[in-house]
Amino acid sequence: MAVDKKYETPLLDQLESGEWPSFVKEIKMAAANNAMSNDLLGLLEQSYREKIGHWKHGGIVGVMGYGGGVIGRYTDLAEKYPDISHFHTMRVNQPAGWFYTSEALRGICDIWERHGSGLTNMHGSTGDIILLGTRTEELEPTFAELTKLGFDLGGSGSDVRTPSCCCGKARCEWACYDTMALTYYITNRYQDELHRPAFPYKMKFKMAGCPNDCVASVARSDISIIGTWRDEIQVDMEQVREYAKNGTDIIHEVVLQCPGKCLDWDGKDLKIDNSSCRHCMHCINVMPKALAPGKDRGAVILIGSKAPIVEGALLSSVIFPFVKIEEPFDDLEFLEVIENMWDLWCEEGKNRERIGEFMQRVGLGNFLEEVGLEPVPEMVAHPRENPYIFYEEYFEEE
């Protein structure tokens, strides 16, 4: 259905030129047939003119039986832009690795053109397919059609958020474990936790196949699972010499940039002190034809990263220095430990306290004790510098 109402958008129009693809064109494309998108265009132009947003805090809306997956949104200019008086987002759980067939995509488009704004984010920064903007009464029918197509909603609120991962073994030579298989497994194992918020705050998983961390898991997931190896870097010395011959300055580009200072190059052989290799990937990245991660592969499990609110941003920190990630995933011990952590966090965490903040508040040592993990030096960048030790052991007079 064509849309009659037409807004002047002199400011937004300026964002149609230039070589980078234009989101304004996208909104206009949708607006041609969609009243919601058309009103969005008008509203956005007004925001550009006034330099202020026009959205209100969302109330709680969603689909029956779920507590997450929908972000409620209403404009504060509903009289002027009635078609976006509701403009809720549906978060649809993407397939692991963001692989699609054209057919599957068209299925989603069909649904969303019927029930929503015809606008999406491919993808949201957590990883979901974001269906951007619809009315409350459309949520349930959209959901029914999505599930029929084989898609389910993702997380929002204080639940497990939609796990995501790098393409891993599907398209990368460095994947040290099967990121997509694990992501699929974890997403299914925690369907209940994902759809029904019961935690003190959100809980994100991200799976990266190697230390390059192409999903930024160390920076933005409560549980970061990052592939690595613990034996020796695989070397094809002929290929190393090939790189040197073809212009790679191995001393300056590789040896001098190795953080473990474990490389040496005499013009013929690359010597690697694997025992102080930090598994940073740099030498492998520079010479992918010559070097590869070792054969004894697995992952490091880290927890706790998050954005700055309230205590300052955190990166995830190591709790398992190395685990094998092999089928059957049901036997993965670290997942049980994570579940213990959730129990503890649910019991003792404060409202809106992420697990990384919680762990810091109770102290890593105490936290480990509670969840039944032994402290190991891999968990710290370095031992304490201050002498403020809560000694728990002491002798008593006999």
Added chain:
Amino acid sequence: MAVDKKYETPLLDQLESGEWPSFVKEIKMAAANNAMSNDLLGLLEQSYREKIGHWKHGGIVGVMGYGGGVIGRYTDLAEKYPDISHFHTMRVNQPAGWFYTSEALRGICDIWERHGSGLTNMHGSTGDIILLGTRTEELEPTFAELTKLGFDLGGSGSDVRTPSCCCGKARCEWACYDTMALTYYITNRYQDELHRPAFPYKMKFKMAGCPNDCVASVARSDISIIGTWRDEIQVDMEQVREYAKNGTDIIHEVVLQCPGKCLDWDGKDLKIDNSSCRHCMHCINVMPKALAPGKDRGAVILIGSKAPIVEGALLSSVIFPFVKIEEPFDDLEFLEVIENMWDLWCEEGKNRERIGEFMQRVGLGNFLEEVGLEPVPEMVAHPRENPYIFYEEYFEEE
């Protein structure tokens, strides 16, 4: 006067053997003629037996008109060891650089054998000559004799503490300013602040001639003055080659260890990117005959280092990235700024709050504003990582 009383010291006696010089022998040497030292021996043996000290908090004792320079000390076993019922320490301000003539030393020995225990520390860890142990009534006569000999007391309590310095230009080729002259000057400029505690807490100065920091000033002085240069490292290339010839592995020992990554060595010439040199001294330390600090020399002024109590240990931090230290010292601008800091600290510092802690509490930015310094990037390791900015400027509706 020979001492009759004799203690059995089977535990301490065990510390007379071994190649390292024995403090027990020193106490015994003194104890032969000195009743205080003799009682100290008995007391110390008891401490060794019981694994506990036997000293009480000192009350306030001192010489007339001074608030510092004496540490009062009493044993809790005064009946058993009456000669050390008082056992106060006098801190005597050492000559800059700890240079002495045998004559001067004998003068001090003469005084201390007459008035005290005959035991000293050469020196205390702040730098003073420590005259270890005497009675209250001996303080004034000792002081009179010391001043007659040309020596004065050092600091203690909440005052300027005895400044100290490395030997600098007297015996080191790397001194970038005259540490001993500056120390002498500062000690005299602040005689009043040194002898009459009027600060919230102690205030230590340490002067090091170059970034090697042979007096550990960066770790243990409220004001650390560390020599450096800002032009190019002086190079005698012939001598560099000489080192290489004599076995210095310039690539591994120097180039690879340069923190600024500013060196390169092709077997003939050492290339230095002085613009990213961090003035760490390493290359110069390894090849003292070949390299030397530049000619445009001066110092970095840092403030705030201290031991851990209460907020955790601090290293000093930069407040003047580079100042020239040239006579007349009366014109040194940074000393005026330090005096401003003292005023601010006296007004707003809490009791027992060192200036480093104070600066952190009020915020470096505010602190600079109050003392009239412009913020420069040299003052920080890096700009803030959190977005919690107290913006002070904003626009107002016209």
Added chain:
Amino acid sequence: MAEDTPKRLTDIGPPHYEKFLPPIIKENYGKWKYHEIPRAGVLVHTSDTGAKLYSVRAGSPRLVSTKKIRMFSELADKYSEGYLRFTSRHNVEFLLTKEENIEPLIKELEAMGHPVGGTGTAITSIVHTQGWVHCHSAATDASGIVKSVMDELIEYFKEMKLPGKIRIALACCLNMCGAVHCSDIAILGIHRRPPKINKENLPKMCEVPNVVASCPTAAIRPTTYEGKQSVEILEENCMFCANCFTVCPALPLADPLNDGVSIWVGGKVSNARHEPMFSKLAIPFIPNNPPRWPEVTSAIRNIVEVWAANARKHERIGEWIERIGWPKFFKLTGIEFRKEHIDDFKHAGLTFKRSVHLTY
């Protein structure tokens, strides 16, 4: 149950990814041996079996209409047997088995307005968030700045001519949904005025204890207003984080005159060479200037180009600055160093320069 009321499906989870993998990937899953990047936007992965997969990456605004998704789908049908994917930075990738399809696909993509590039040492898409398009919390727009910056930097997307990887991200408020805290260059929307208290609504909409607890600087105190529980704000303690607004809609901070963006530099996520690093403040404030935020785009071009001209190969912005020192960064970029740059939050003391490792 009657035949025609279908069972309501829940908790089915996402579709299994295998359904969407092209045969070449299924066959070579876990067998990839190495990759090459013959030109910006094209990756060639070679398998142990000798098989070769050609991935063609095109830029996307992320905010895409279903129409555009249909257009992508058509291209996929034409050139890559219907298989395509999106990347973790929201680019679209077509998964080709035929080398000869690369060039025609690129032509069509570019004709559609989707430049091909973003691989290797090219600048790739800007991870970003909702802004004025959908979020109540935004201090700036997201898509508009991203479009403007990418237009400005387009040559670096289309060619791989930089010394190392560089990742730009944008978040429209301190919640940082764009996870900008670890980016080479981050654009962050900021407020500069304390919340305005909607006294009428606050008691109805918000739990006072939660509101008080939400403030990291203890700027919020409980009080009463017309007999009802309310809050007051100590303006001099507020650093405009909007956390109170997140828990209480009656405390909006948006202010057209004083909202804008800050620029941060030197973060990274990968473990390559240096451990992951947070971004650090470069430019404390640039006012919102829609539709094209020219001050922001030129500030970013400047940083990119100064880095490009001075960094060593593989050195990311943070590593480069660590080598040359922050004073040099400010000097080379001409950015003014101000009080705002100096940390005064929890670990502030640890950011002071506690050595004489200085450059002159």
Added chain:
Amino acid sequence: MAEDTPKRLTDIGPPHYEKFLPPIIKENYGKWKYHEIPRAGVLVHTSDTGAKLYSVRAGSPRLVSTKKIRMFSELADKYSEGYLRFTSRHNVEFLLTKEENIEPLIKELEAMGHPVGGTGTAITSIVHTQGWVHCHSAATDASGIVKSVMDELIEYFKEMKLPGKIRIALACCLNMCGAVHCSDIAILGIHRRPPKINKENLPKMCEVPNVVASCPTAAIRPTTYEGKQSVEILEENCMFCANCFTVCPALPLADPLNDGVSIWVGGKVSNARHEPMFSKLAIPFIPNNPPRWPEVTSAIRNIVEVWAANARKHERIGEWIERIGWPKFFKLTGIEFRKEHIDDFKHAGLTFKRSVHLTY
């Protein structure tokens, strides 16, 4: 004033150092060109003028009697025209102009029980404090441990056979007068029990608000005892720092059964290569075992020797560990990693391992 009541001198400051400088130093002040270390304990400084100064460095227990000072003075008269100095680490140095005096001086010093060494990559004297000899606050003795450790390590004082500089320090309580917080190896006296409250004396001797404020962990609360202001201590909040004892003598912590030392490693002060670093906890607790603290001496020998066997040239302990990683340090030294090693003070989170830069 009568002739025989001398004017009381005050604020005269220290004697001018020039009075004590040997002529060769006065003449070459600021002109030194380079130095050499022909053997442990001997420094040769050569001036622009060609003059050469020979410094002979001997170990000292620091706690020296006036008799010993007189003996040093005699040696100075005999070999160095009466000139000598002490170093910032309490060694004594004789300042010779005659090369031929070096050997006889060394002989006499060694005969007196003062080994010569401590230069370059030798281990030099241990900076230390008062201990049971003079301080009320000590959790251990200072001089006794120092003597025992130096006896154990004497070969490393007399020869320069280590990979780099190594600085050992001792402090007998957390006040850290020995400034051990930045030492390659630090020995730190510690308590492990909370203060015992001397209820009778406390009201007389201490200001309750000061006492309460002194506690970094808020373990002290005001209370009353027999009608007078007093304090109580929440034992589980106390980490035994003794700061309360420093401000209040009625709160002693010393406990023969539970006092002892902890060992810290990896600090440094110089700017050479790495910026200054704090020492980090290696061994949380070793009980006091006078007179020779054998567990301490062997722990330190172990650390020194593991470092010596594994470090690269010039690499100090902290730099070496930074290269190989802490897990490797614990493995190589055989020291057990325990809960106590994990920081839980103010900046604890910053010490967690926030990357996958791990060695296996």
